[in-house]
Amino acid sequence: MELAGHPLIRELCSLELSTVDYVVAGSGPLLAHGLRRVVHDLDIVARGDAWKTVLQLGNPETPPSGCGRLVSLFDGDIEVFDRWLPGSPGPDEMIEAAEWVQGIPFSPLREVLSWKERLGREKDQEDIKLIRDYLAHPGG
Secondary structure, eight states: OOGGGSHHHHHHHHTOOOGGGEEEETTHHHHHTTSOSOOSOEEEEEOHHHHHHHHTTSOOBOOTTOSSOEEEEGGGTEEEESSOSTTSOOHHHHHHTOEEETTEEEOOHHHHHHHHHHHOOGGGHHHHHHHHHHHHSTTO
């Protein structure tokens, strides 16, 4: 799948964030690897220039996790965090560990699996199964 054609990816790219200062977390990596066709929003972890850019576009608030700050853009399509979930690595570590897919930095699927398992939310169970299957049989 060509990521550039996806509406959420188009919105993300329109922000022109410095690609060395953010990573797509949440369910975005499942989209990047073709495990899901539909994701409802993109969760971005940003630092430095990318975070400064986002602060000019919206007002930071406390995210549901209570961890760090969140700026919601495009009516919630793009949610930019300065920290990820409690117990996760800091933004620098997450961004440095990114996997690049079609020129966009994404959190590695193993990391996504780790935090989705840790959270144990009902809504993540399908994703956990998809990621486990994918990692067990890379390349299809």
